[in-house]
Amino acid sequence: MNGGGAPSSRYISSLAKILKVNENWLLNGGELNTGDSLDLSLPPIKTVPLLSLQQAASWSDYMKNSSITSCVQLVGEIPANTFAVVLESDSMSTSGGGVSIPNGSTVFVDPDRTVQPGNIVLALPKGTTTPVIRKLEIEGPDILLVPTNPRYPSIMLDDLSCILGVCFKIQQNI
Template identity: 30%
Template sequence: MNTLSERLIHALQVTSVSQSELARRIGIKQQSISQICSGKSARSRYTTQIAEALGISSHWLATGDGEIGLGISNVAVGPEITGKIPLINWVQAGHWTEIREVITHGDAEEWREVTGKVHEGCFALRVKGDSMENPNGKKSIPEGSIVIVDPDASFSSGSLVVARLEHSNEATLKQLVFDGDKMFLKPLNPQYPAIPIDENCTIVGVVKQAIIEFF
């Protein structure tokens, strides 16, 4: 294994750690790990942190000399995990008020670890469609991103919200906009029209985080 990328890929395989999990442990973007694995970065200032996060020899990772040294460190690196929340579908999100107290492990696509101010009453959704993808490069949430939603957070004009319209069985992700005494659900993609709302709309929760995954 002559390159850093080869050694890192091998280390990820033998430790069963994904690129995104490694990035989370260190507190950097997953794209930085991906660039090392792809060979775009021949050196990295994160070598020592990577080794500590994986529990391997930093000298081996940096130079290829010696043994990989599995189990060298069990030091947790990165943000503290505060709980797990369910990644659910859009139909479940539309009825979150009714199901949040009874949802079980098997009801969700997966349970995702969360950090910081996100509490266990929140839930996650995988974005579908391009209505929240802004081609102008400003705030944008592309298809496939994961949004973390807080059903207990207060909202105001400009908030990104998950809402359910009357007569719809599933929720939608939009920006809430107040214009005088009128309210709208506005896509970030200007190709889609804003939706006027009143009592026909239930705000399910406010988006606290958007996680863009590159793999």
């Protein structure tokens, strides 16, 4: 901008490309010819099964079941086997920096994504019946599920076989 209401002349061409309009329309206004490469397409909306944490322990059985009654919608390109769970603790909630997932958040899980250290994962540690959501950390030979809330303990794993999926998005109500 040049301090006035019009864009600086050196940026007109770039600005027109970004806005997907022609330079004349940008400078003079008027009716926008919809044939001027205006892309108003919306991202896809996908319906994703909402599973309880207990159901998520055997997610593949529930995904095959056509009588899933609880679903949530998510905008954008979503991996094929995505499902959602609701976090039922404040184990991933923090007041500091970094990722914080508040209690009650809907968490989207991709069971087919390759697990990497640093990922937030849904896991069913040995000897438990309810999956947990934690950050995966690998420190030398140690494999840990680490909460972001320091009031909760880390969980030591023998291997990655208990990982049910990688969490990639959350939705929450305010």
